[in-house]
Amino acid sequence: MKERASRPTAGVIRRLPVFVFLLLMIAVPGDLFAALGGDPGSVQADQAHLQASARSIRKEAYTVQELHAPTGTVVREFVSPGGSVFGVAWEGPWPPDMHQLLGAYFDQFARAMQSASGSRIGRRPVHIELPGLVMEVAGHARSFTGRAYVPQMLPQGMSAGEIR
C-alpha cells in the first residue's frame, strides 16, 4: 500500500498544459462560457469576471470548459451537446464568486446554506442535495474545492462523479 504516483509521465504532463493553453488561447472563443443552467450564447461573463485563461476538453457526452483565473482558482464548466451548462467544479485557494458561477441557481444555494438541517452544529464541509441542485464545498483555508450540478440535466449515462 505504498505510493501510486504517475512519475513516468510527469514530464509530459508538466509540458502539456502549456501547449494546450497556447493552442486554446487561439482556438476557444470567450463566449462559450456560461453560468450553471445557462447557454453558451448567454454569458462570456464567467471568463471575463475571473479574468481567466481557458481551454476546452471534449468528452463523448459533454465538453469541459476549463478556466484558469490569475488567483490560482481553476473552474471547470460541464456543457452538454445541446449547449447547457449542467455542472460546475472548482478548486483554488479560496472559493470563487459563486454568484457568477451559479447564475440563476445562486439564490437556491444561498437559501439552502441559511437553513442547514439537523439538531447539531459544527464546522464541516457543505453537502446540499436539493431536488434540482447538488452542491458541495470542502477543503480548508488556502485550498478549497467544490462542485454544483443539476442532476436532471446530466447527459444520459454520465456519472455525477465525473464532475470534478
Next chain:
Amino acid sequence: MTRERIVVMVAVSILPLLAAGCGGGGAPKSQQTVTTSGQNVASVAVNSGPTGNYVNGVFTSVTVCVPSTSTCQTIPDMLVDTGSTGLRVLSSVLTISLTQQNGSGGGPIAECLPFLDGFTWGPVQTADIKIGAESASSVPIQVIGTAIPVATGCTNMGLTSLDSLQALGANGILGVGLFAQDCGGACAMTGSSNPGLYYECPGSGCKVAAESLTQQVQNPVAMFASDNNGVIVELPTLSAPAASVSGSLVFGIGTQSNNSLNAATVYTTDNLGNFTTTFKGQSYSNSFIDSGSNGNFFLDSGTTGIPGCTTDTGFYCPTTTQNLTATNQGANSASGTVKFSVANAESLFSNANDFVFNNVGGPGSGGFDWGLPFFFGQNVFIGIEGKSTPGGTGPFWAY
C-alpha cells in the same frame, strides 16, 4: 532522505509491537501521554460549546489585551482550529476596544475569510494575546461583526455570515494551522491575482486592498517569544461517546521537555497545506488534517457506498459501523496507515447527552478531511511554515 528520518522510520516500524489500543484515528503508534503541566500548555475541552449543541468542538480560553496596556479580557470557548490561521473574536463578546488597523488611504481594514459553511467578516484590529503562559504582542486579529457593511465580494460566495454566537457556535476561532498568516503572498499583491480577502473600507464603501504579510491576520503561535514553531493537540483515547473530554494544546515542537516529537512520523505538506490519502486504491492529493472539522469527511456516497443521513445531512449514516483503512503520505514520502470507523451519525446524535465522538464521518468532495476524530488517542503536531524544528522545517503534520 536524511539520516534522522531513516532513524525515525526504523523506530516507527518497531513501535507497533509496543502499541496500546488505537483511538478514532488510530494507526499503530506509541503509548500516548497527554501533557497537562508546563508553561507552554493550555487546557482544552471537547464539549457542546457555548451554544450547547456543538459536535466535536475543541475549545480553549484566550486573553486579548489592548496593545501595551493591562486592559485585557479573557474569552472562553474559542474553537481550536488547525485548519485555519489567526485569531477571530465575535464583536458581540468583546468588551474592550482594540486598535483598528487602517489602510494606505486611511480607511479601516476589514477582512472576509471563507470557511467551509460560512465566512467571517469584520475589521482587522491589533491585540496583545496570552494563551496559557505564552504571549505575543501587537498581533493583527479579526473582530467578527458587521459594523462595516459586508463587502459584495464576500456575500457573492453564497456562504453564511458566521457573525453571531448561534451561527459560529463559539466565541471565536483560534486558528493555529500550518501557516504564519491566514492568506499569504497572494493578498499582498495588487491586481487580478489578489483573491480579495482584505478590504479598505472608508465611508464610501469597501475596496479590495493589498495587505502586506505583516499586516495580515497572524498565527499567534508564530509570534510567541518562545515555543513558536508549532503546536501539539493532545486528546485522550475515546472509548465511547462522551459529553466532554479534556486535553491540552501544547506550544512549541522540541523546545521543551514536554513537546518532543518522540516516535511521531513527520508528514510534510505541499504549499497548499495538503498531503495524499490513498483509499481503496485511489489517491487523493487534496487531503488534510483539521481539528476544526467535526468529523472525518471524505468522498461521497457514490464512491464509498456509505449512505448519507436524511435528517443530519452532511454526515454518513451506515446501517452498521464501517471499519475502514486508508494510507496517508506526506510530500516527504513518509507514509502510514490510518484505521478509522464511521458509525451512524443519527444514532449517535440520538443520545442528547453525547457531543464527543470518534466515529462520525460524512461526505467531503475532493479527498479526505481528517477532522477531530483523528486526534483522539494520538498527539498531533502542527509544524508552522518556515519554522525549524527537530523534525525539519514546517509546514508539516506529525503523529
